[in-house]
Amino acid sequence: MNKLLILGLLLASATTLAQTAQRPNVVLIYADDIGYGDLSCYGTSAVKTPNVDRLASQGLRFKHAYATSATCTPSRYSLMTGEYAWRQKGTGIAPGNASLIIKPGRSTLPGVFKAAGYQTAAIGKWHLGLGGPEGPDWNGELKPGPMEVGFTHNYIMAATGDRVPCVYVEDHRVVNLDPNDPIQVDYKQKIGDWPTGRENPDKLKMKHSHGHDMTIVNGVGRIGWMTGGKAALWKDEDMADVFTRQAVKFIEANQKNRPSTSPFFLYFATHDVHVPRIPHPRFVGKSGLGPRGDALLEFDWEVGEILKTLDRLGLTDNTIVLLSSDNGPVVDDGYQDQAVEKLGTHKPAGPLRGGKYSAFEAGTRVPLLVRWPKHVKPGISETPVSQVDFLADFATLLGQSYNHADAPDSENQLNALLGRDPVGRSVIVEHAGTLSIVQGNAGEGRWKYIEPSQGAARSNETNTELGNNPKPQLYNLTSDVEEKQNVADQHPDRVRQMQQLLDRIRNK
Ligand code: NG6
Ligand code: CA
Numbered sequence: 001m002n003k004l005l006i007l008g009l010l011l012a013s014a015t016t017l018a019q020t021a022q023r024p025n026v027v028l029i030y031a032d033d034i035g036y037g038d039l040s041c042y043g044t045s046a047v048k049t050p051n052v053d054r055l056a057s058q059g060l061r062f063k064h065a066y067a068t069s070a071t072c073t074p075s076r077y078s079l080m081t082g083e084y085a086w087r088q089k090g091t092g093i094a095p096g097n098a099s100l101i102i103k104p105g106r107s108t109l110p111g112v113f114k115a116a117g118y119q120t121a122a123i124g125k126w127h128l129g130l131g132g133p134e135g136p137d138w139n140g141e142l143k144p145g146p147m148e149v150g151f152t153h154n155y156i157m158a159a160t161g162d163r164v165p166c167v168y169v170e171d172h173r174v175v176n177l178d179p180n181d182p183i184q185v186d187y188k189q190k191i192g193d194w195p196t197g198r199e200n201p202d203k204l205k206m207k208h209s210h211g212h213d214m215t216i217v218n219g220v221g222r223i224g225w226m227t228g229g230k231a232a233l234w235k236d237e238d239m240a241d242v243f244t245r246q247a248v249k250f251i252e253a254n255q256k257n258r259p260s261t262s263p264f265f266l267y268f269a270t271h272d273v274h275v276p277r278i279p280h281p282r283f284v285g286k287s288g289l290g291p292r293g294d295a296l297l298e299f300d301w302e303v304g305e306i307l308k309t310l311d312r313l314g315l316t317d318n319t320i321v322l323l324s325s326d327n328g329p330v331v332d333d334g335y336q337d338q339a340v341e342k343l344g345t346h347k348p349a350g351p352l353r354g355g356k357y358s359a360f361e362a363g364t365r366v367p368l369l370v371r372w373p374k375h376v377k378p379g380i381s382e383t384p385v386s387q388v389d390f391l392a393d394f395a396t397l398l399g400q401s402y403n404h405a406d407a408p409d410s411e412n413q414l415n416a417l418l419g420r421d422p423v424g425r426s427v428i429v430e431h432a433g434t435l436s437i438v439q440g441n442a443g444e445g446r447w448k449y450i451e452p453s454q455g456a457a458r459s460n461e462t463n464t465e466l467g468n469n470p471k472p473q474l475y476n477l478t479s480d481v482e483e484k485q486n487v488a489d490q491h492p493d494r495v496r497q498m499q500q501l502l503d504r505i506r507n508k
Pocket of ligand 2: 032033071072274326327
């Protein structure tokens, strides 16, 4: 080989490396209902999550990271669009037969990656609807869906594990659907003759505690009625394996060590630890906390498989891994799964008040880990960050433009996310039906304001304090992390100022 050719090859590989370093792969592991206190790196000693802890020790662990909402659909809507869900009607918890709630054509988080030349996959829980105004065509093309809002590939469950139809969707089709056994779904009345939890409780392997008494699939009563599609039905026990296998397959297919392939963005949205909690038998009984704890172990296993795959393919250094959750924890979310009885000393919300569905901190303040070897210094961050900013953060990282009117609430906080800016967001907006804001930082003190609301103060079904109060609530989060002392009466000026700020944000 002549010298010039060798030099040329060296230069070419140097350029490729430089480009690779600028355009990292991104894996966003998005857990379902995992609370601030559920992972051992966040302080619990009741459950061991070694793979998550490894990610934490190699990356940045955020103490003040927020999902936008205290339930799934609105949090995911904000994550994907950069717009607070409460600005749009129809973004509450979606039924299993909802139409797609993200308008095709608008700027989205996966769309930003796709426009930058990335392969983008949604694997796991979707819960943002499928199909046009007439709803999903389970027996035909499921369109529009993830592929029409920025993903190049998807392998999902349409809604949640406890909602029918209990089938996987790959790209635009139900997986393993037999055309001679079409799927029928109804959310208003019973359809078909399959047993239901209400009429045939003897056929249940896990009983419901509230709701979840409609069609029985795999021994579990669901929300909604279905019939047909027998060959396509999922087995809850295998769900973590199925999604993890798909995620690993996607990473393998797109490994960026070869210049001919594109970098990838993987949105890996686990079903764990949402109900029904039916982990694979290899996790059953292993946590001592019942199915919820076992599902946490299963989640940790899923994280481990992703990390192992990145290591095996030599992708670890050039991949940003983020791990977070869509909303806070709930113990009894509708099934008699012994989560309450076996909870012991474990505190899913850590020191925070409330939980899933709640305006108190545990509703939206969630774990967030960010690992990017050589770029993000491992440690703990006190900086306030919100998932609604991921769109602007990654657009900035990739030098990608997007329509700012589509993502009005997404602020570029990339430096905060990468641990290079201690200030972060000046205002965090939380949504649990009721709106709240958190202002301030560790130095000047963090204040939380929950606006007055007529909603119920607690949910007896889930045993959650919902945080609603007809009076204004003000908490000093620096001295009162547990939101025990409402000091609104002592600080009328601050209450007024925070209500005005909230109104300005609302009317933006
Ligand atoms: C509730 C369900 C709950 C869960 C939640 C959505 C009942 C009684 N409760 O309506 O079990 O499915 O919706 O959770 O049906 S989320 O994490 O997807 O927002
Ligand atoms: Ca959730």
